[in-house]
Amino acid sequence: MTNPPFNSAPRSVQEQVRQFESVRTAHQSEMVEDYVELIADLIHLTGSARPKDIAERFGVAQPTVTKNLARLKREKLILHEPYRSIQLTEEGRQLASSCRKRHRTVVEFLIALGISPSVAEHDAEGIEHHVSDETLRVFRAFTHDKKP
Amino acid sequence: MTNPPFNSAPRSVQEQVRQFESVRTAHQSEMVEDYVELIADLIHLTGSARPKDIAERFGVAQPTVTKNLARLKREKLILHEPYRSIQLTEEGRQLASSCRKRHRTVVEFLIALGISPSVAEHDAEGIEHHVSDETLRVFRAFTHDKKP
DNA sequence: ACTCAAAGTTAGCTTTGGCTAAATTACTTA
DNA sequence: TAAGTAATTTAGCCAAAGCTAACTTTGAGT
Numbered sequence: 551m552t553n554p555p556f557n558s559a560p561r562s563v564q565e566q567v568r569q570f571e572s573v574r575t576a577h578q579s580e581m582v583e584d585y586v587e588l589i590a591d592l593i594h595l596t597g598s599a600r601p602k603d604i605a606e607r608f609g610v611a612q613p614t615v616t617k618n619l620a621r622l623k624r625e626k627l628i629l630h631e632p633y634r635s636i637q638l639t640e641e642g643r644q645l646a647s648s649c650r651k652r653h654r655t656v657v658e659f660l661i662a663l664g665i666s667p668s669v670a671e672h673d674a675e676g677i678e679h680h681v682s683d684e685t686l687r688v689f690r691a692f693t694h695d696k697k698p
Numbered sequence: 699m700t701n702p703p704f705n706s707a708p709r710s711v712q713e714q715v716r717q718f719e720s721v722r723t724a725h726q727s728e729m730v731e732d733y734v735e736l737i738a739d740l741i742h743l744t745g746s747a748r749p750k751d752i753a754e755r756f757g758v759a760q761p762t763v764t765k766n767l768a769r770l771k772r773e774k775l776i777l778h779e780p781y782r783s784i785q786l787t788e789e790g791r792q793l794a795s796s797c798r799k800r801h802r803t804v805v806e807f808l809i810a811l812g813i814s815p816s817v818a819e820h821d822a823e824g825i826e827h828h829v830s831d832e833t834l835r836v837f838r839a840f841t842h843d844k845k846p
Numbered sequence: 847a848c849t850c851a852a853a854g855t856t857a858g859c860t861t862t863g864g865c866t867a868a869a870t871t872a873c874t875t876a
Numbered sequence: 877t878a879a880g881t882a883a884t885t886t887a888g889c890c891a892a893a894g895c896t897a898a899c900t901t902t903g904a905g906t
Binding site: 561563565566567568569570571572573576577584606607608609610660663664665666668669670671672673675676677679680681682684685688692 | 709718724813825829
């Protein structure tokens, strides 16, 4: 109940710097990960991932999607020629798959903790990009123990 | 162990849109929250929060700090005249305090879960901006139960 | 009281990810 | 098969948050 009002154990400045840098780095990959995951979903669900649908899901204008797809293509995660359909590359598929696993791990963990499914889904969306491998392992173990 | 390979329960599109929007919104307040919290820390630790020190802690160039302080001032979270010292407003102090509480809640929860302190500290930095009140309450309850 | 180094700011550039409006392409259907 | 509509892209704008280089101010130490 009684938290010390200020950071009492000031880990080294370098360590803190590394943390902030890694948060900034994570932000740069968030967009890519969210897109690849949604594209995989849409292909699975409807047979194709159209910019229109991507825009609608993200709540964003279509030209924004076009612009971001260029980045995915630059990073060799999708195949995409103007006006043609979007395909994931092998690398894109793998990234999508690991993102989805991570997403589910976080959601299931939060639910196992007792958080309502809709809030779990919501919070997972923001949290998933910032969870280290160690934390992910602990999440999985916890969920597994809770409902064997 | 056997996760469905795709999102099986496709919550409504609107709900998903709201989630992505709220993640984008959270990103916009992250900087503000991190700054206010660090400024409070520095004032407490050293008596003042100098742009130099803020830059060093965040691993960022000084002019970046100057620019961001302008935003904090615009949002009435700090008092700051050029070349003069930085003060938190009442609103700034309150924001700093609630951010710090939230940060500690997340760190302590992760540690209670069994995650190593340094990784807990690291992950919390990214996670803290994306946890809802409901999740925060559950985190607190869990930590409290673990070590009474 | 002056000087000068350190701190802080300004100017101006870059990238990222939003947007709208306008142009282009593809597809359907009459 | 030709036209019209819907989808997509292009062009060009904005704001945020990073950077370097150059300038200004402060204040500490002779």
